[in-house]
Every structure is written in structure tokens, then in C-alpha cells.
Amino acid sequence: MKNKTLMALTAAALALPGMNQKSEASEAITDFQWGYQLTTYQEEDSVKNKTLLGDVERYDIQVHQLQFASPLGEQRDVTLNVTTETMSGASPMGIGRDANNKSAVIMSGASIDESRQDYSANLRQFFKSSDVALSVGYSIEDDYQALSAGLSGNKHVNNDLTTLSGGISLSSDGITPVESGVNDRFPERIDDEPKVSRTLFAGVSQIINRSLAVQLAVNVTSHSGFLSDPYKLRDQRPESRDQWSFIGKIRYFSRKLNAALKVDARWYNDSWGINAQTVDLKWHQNIGQAIKVIPTFRYYSQSQANFYYSSDDLSRTGFQSSDYRLSPYGAMTVGIKWITKFKDWSLSLAWENYQSSASLALKPVSVENPALVQFTRLSFGLTGKF
């Protein structure tokens, strides 16, 4: 009798909205949902006394994101994403030495105008205690195309306290740099080169108690093909790169404070010799039913690639790059997001500032790359459902 009562109570609880809680989403959406987000961010100008040549004004970027999600019956849903990104400004082409023999950036001479369109679709099918998702994507810009596909899934076990997740994806990319013809400004540039990326991830999510859940995951990505930057003055990288990421996430809800703490950490290393650590903290403070304020903090540190040099040398042979993204440095992001809900609508505003420097790295850095980027980002978002 007691068991029957318990089962009835459980069934009643599961029927309540939001109570069928597993450690990952486990049900198809039931309403048509849409979302739009406009983001604008501006990279800070290159510092004049650290710039050898070219325009100091770096990229100004605008991103429009549109998302639609719809149920397809009770056990299936589909999500479509369209992203348009436009950017204009100058970009670092190399690192030279100034009159005092210090590293200084060589920027592209004129402003570059670029745009990228990204389309993707994700179809999910739900079963009693599992789900699978098929995703396809296409990204196109003047000098780069990427076609990708992926398959992922979740399996809920242990009375739905544990979720096992996994997935594979493949991206086939083509790089066709501009101004690379025989009669163009840079005839030495490549014309058309392929690149293939394969990703495998596996993870386990666990509900620890009624307010705490954790996730551990590993991501292995392997790239092959043309991995150099065709727009740099001197950039020659290996034609393969294997990346490993170990990820840990914590979600904690404080009923007393009506707030949630999100902690995401990542340990990364790759076959180019880069080791990186990332910690991302978000505090979701609910204020009543309608307002949410989310302060964020992110810290990142990386070591340099094996073939990184602090300045270019045209007589050097072999693998080499002075790209700041392969240099040793650390970065810090602080931000805040405000979300207001009104019935089935929500409006969000976000501000974020990113600073990177050698002094923020976990280990001492002898020469800071002068092209390290800083930017401030503003976002405005709207979501709704009906």
C-alpha cells in the first residue's frame, strides 16, 4: 500500500511542469520558441608605440543571431540557427622589431570588411530514457566555407540521477584567401586548401543532491589539412593538430538566496604544445519571478605553441608563427547580464570586458606578444514563445 502511494506521488510529481528533472534536458519542447540577439564588440586599437606599420584600428564586429525551435510531435523537436557576422578594421599580419629591438605589431594597411553567414539545424528525437540529436551546419564567408554534421545523444540511468552523454562531429572546410592570384598583391598566398576537423566527446552528469549537480566530460578534436594563417607575413604550422579538453561543471542552487552558481572549468592541451586552463563563473541571481541578474567572471591562461616565435624572421625556415593566439598569455573577462521576463517574452542586456596580457598568465612570460587583444562587448536579446 505504501509503495502504491509512493508511486502515485511520484507520478503526480513527474506530471508537474519542470519536475521531470534529469541532469540534462530530457523532453522535446512543447511550444514554438524564437530568440534574437544583437551583439556588438570592438577590439581596442593597437597601441601606437607597439605598432610598427599599418592601421591601429582593429576589428569592430556586429553579430545578429536568430533562433527558431519547434516541436515536431510529442517526442521530437527541431532548432534552426542563423548567424550573420560583419567585421571591419585592421588585423595583425606579423610581429617585427622596432628601433629599440622590441616586438611591435605589423598591422594590415587598410581596413578589411568581411562578413560571415552561419546556418545550422538540430533535430532531436526523445525516447523513454534517452535522446539522440542530428545536427548539420554550413558557414560561409568570402574566403572560407565549412560544412559540418554531428550526432550526439544522452542516456539517463540510475533513476535518472545520472546521464551519460556522447557525440561525434565532422567538419569539412575550404580556405580560399583573397588577393592570391598571379596578378594580385599576394601571389605567394595559397589558392584553395582543405581542412578537416573531427570531434569526439563523452561525458557523465550526476545529480548529487536536491540542489547540486556536476558534469565531467572529455572532448578530443583532431584537425588535418591547411592549418596556417594565409594572411600572416610568415606563418607555417603543422598540417595536423590534436586537441584534448577535460571539462568539469558544477551547478548549485541556493534556495535561501534564490540564486544559482555555475562553475565551468577546462584543462586543455594539444599536439602543438599548448596547455590552457579556463575557469568560468556565473552567478544567476533571481529577483522575484521576473528579473534575473547574472554577474560573470572568466579566467584563461595558456602556454605557447612549440613553434611560436615572439617576432618574425623572413630567413627562418621550418614551422613558425608569431600569432598572438599561439603565444603565452592570460586573459580575464568580467561581465553582467540583466534579463527581464514578461509573460512568455524575455528581454536581455549584457556587457562584457575582455583583457589579455602576459602578466595574467599562470606562468611567467619573458616577451609579451604586442598583438594581444582587448575588447568590450554589448548584447541585446529578445526571446518569446507561443
Add this chain to the structure above:
Amino acid sequence: MSRYLLIASLVIVAGCSPVKAWQRGDLSHQEMQFNGDSLDARLNSHIYFSKEGASGEASIGGGGCGCN
């Protein structure tokens, strides 16, 4: 690294307590999901992919871009 993952897994399993379905109200908040706001997550992933040396998420990624 695998040793640390094993230790972490054992600690997690040892620390688990049975949580019935009707006790999962706090866990059902949207911010408690591991993959939260998908527009933000997609954008963050793209921005950091284009500006940093490391990348990799607890999910499958999309295609590449000319930004990195």
C-alpha cells in the same frame, strides 16, 4: 589526468544521496542546465575560438571559420 578524473568520479559517487523526483524543483531551474542559454553559448564559443589558442566544449562543435 585520468587518475584525477577517477578520484573525482569516486568522490562524486560517494557524495550522492537519493533525490526523488518531487525533490528536484531546484534542479529544474533553467540556469541549472549544463548547456544553458544556447544563443549566448554559441556566441561565447565562437568568440573565444577566434581569439584564443584553446577550444573544446562538453558537446559537439559546428564547423570552423576563417577567424582562426
